[in-house]
Amino acid sequence: MKLEVVTIGTELVLGLTPDTNAADLGRALAAAGAEIVRHVSVPDRPAAIRAAVADALEQTGFVIVTGGLGPTRDDMTKVEVAALFGMPLQLDESVLQSLEARFRRLGRPMPAVNRTQAEVPQGATVLPNPRGTAPGLWLEDRHGRVAVLLPGVPSEMRGLLVEEVLPRVGQRIGDRRVVLSRTVRTTGVPESALAERIGPIEEDIAPLTLAYLPSTEGVDLRVTAWSMPEGEADRRLAACLAILRERAGEHCYGEDGADLAAVVLERLRGQRLAVGESCTGGLVAARITAIPGASTVFVGGVVAYANGVKTDLLDVPAATLEAHGAVSEEAVRAMAEGVQRRFNAGATIAVTGIAGPGGGTPEKPVGTVWLAARVGATMRTVKRVFPGERAEIRARAAQAALDLLRRLLTTSS
């Protein structure tokens, strides 16, 4: 089953409000077996609304529309779509009564403008909305073409989607063909180098499709099964993930929603972890402590931003900083050792670098970062030069630091 999503709101098109409804609908409908072939967003303008809905119906015969069902003048979705379906609006007594009951419960008189929300296109199915004043509407013409109108308030939209829309969509999808995605997460390898490792796999995995998604955390490999019986999709995806994991090798740290920090915590198997960071300024610790239960292995860290802190709290010799600079292999080694001693930790991470925008030199440009990971008496260090601006360099450095420890834990276990 194919469908289109139309989200209505000038604020959405102008980027003033994030369009969370489109993403929520996308995930829920794909998981229910519907294929969303397009998402369109238009301003609160009658002609634009009518054109977008008419076009979507022509493409797929099924459109879900959010927004523009409120009581005010800029809410015109119902009028436009009703006209498109040739269904005149008429007052629905039961909707009116539930509206009046709602206002009684809130202890307020019902404003006259809300009365228009009880007007329903003749022949449409009302989808009751206990969370707000605008009911959902299911319009269907004699050719079986459907427009589902949902309110734009995200909590109301989600409630109606789950309680009223997905069950009906499920009924229409006889054979439950689903759209499902799964992801292999990699880090520490550039997209192009990863693509060379994976090779021209596209034909082997068809009809599944593969997408490379680079971010500051690494490169995700997303595989999607399009419109397939659920069991078959699960089977094909699992087989494909196994191949991708094998080809990605040591660069792969997990699947789907896996977080590198959680993977590291698990691999530590109870060993105490502590961190010392300079340019990441707390990001590594924040990544680790974002994981529920981190306190069972993570004991703490030092953000050693000033050089004096590196010497005082992490015992980095002032002579080392003078001779090699704070961004050097010698400094990062001393930091990792100092953290291990101070926190009495089995494993440590240390980071020192130049996040910019200032502080770069020809020998050590902005983006230069030294990383160290230590487990027991085994230490591994690496120098990286990260592209991007301050925030990106910091995020990449934190991820690379966690990854260095992950790799060390993998080889030493």
Added chain:
Amino acid sequence: MKLEVVTIGTELVLGLTPDTNAADLGRALAAAGAEIVRHVSVPDRPAAIRAAVADALEQTGFVIVTGGLGPTRDDMTKVEVAALFGMPLQLDESVLQSLEARFRRLGRPMPAVNRTQAEVPQGATVLPNPRGTAPGLWLEDRHGRVAVLLPGVPSEMRGLLVEEVLPRVGQRIGDRRVVLSRTVRTTGVPESALAERIGPIEEDIAPLTLAYLPSTEGVDLRVTAWSMPEGEADRRLAACLAILRERAGEHCYGEDGADLAAVVLERLRGQRLAVGESCTGGLVAARITAIPGASTVFVGGVVAYANGVKTDLLDVPAATLEAHGAVSEEAVRAMAEGVQRRFNAGATIAVTGIAGPGGGTPEKPVGTVWLAARVGATMRTVKRVFPGERAEIRARAAQAALDLLRRLLTTSS
């Protein structure tokens, strides 16, 4: 000038990745005086991409397309749009050279697949992208119809938008009626209490509109001027912001993109700052060090996750932890004092609390956080109970900790 935005990516349509590019383009183009009449999002499929771009060109003659410019097989935007414009792809030597130079700088050989990124539709203008491997492309046919192709990586898209696209769009626009928004940022006050302070201001500020936008950072007041000559919009917005700032009073910490951490750093006027954190686990330090130039006042911090670290590195008496617990006014006071002494800092922040999901008790439920700020010998502490889940509690606690120091610096200066 009317235009359409097309964002390409299966992950966008499926709601797996938030479509931040659409929102960023919407805001920037509206501010530049362009009218976005529609935003369309389609999966990585050749036919869908071509149809969406062709349709957008037919509607407005001007389309901005993001995504699908990477080196891998699922990146097919350039091929499809070039075919639509009847422009064959050819290798551009200068793009190839800058690609090769980029890989040299990163100290890596250029993989063969990246060579395709140097192929440019014949007659298109190359928009150089110093942040990544995919340049932007500006295609224009003899009827003056334009397609601008930008990479999907948000930081690269934004860079090209600001540096290459907006200046060219500005040249094409005659009368410059703009849609502009400005924001007053508040924190430490609930939305409803803020609304009572602001009062029924809507008619006074018309035709500007006001929106309350709550988040973990506080409540933003967004004012929007809709389709107005630029000078008038600027004037009206500035006047409205002055009123809102005055009514918000001490809860207001800045305007527009202001970051509370940057505000705090500025108010410190050179005094050394250090932090001690437990439940925020590095987030406060990370917020501070995210600000360029933070190193001029921020010296460092301790993430004291385990109680032993609170005693060893921050000199919190073990007796205090035993008598009152780690989440107590006594503990947070001792942390703030310990940090001040250890880092020889003029100002400090300390945070200890229960981020959940575990660790709550009837007396100290999940979300309970004690905060302290200290400047010289003046200390202020506060207990808060934050709603939400772990990530939200941590984010709210970090913001509240920064805000406590801001308020202390304001009254003591």
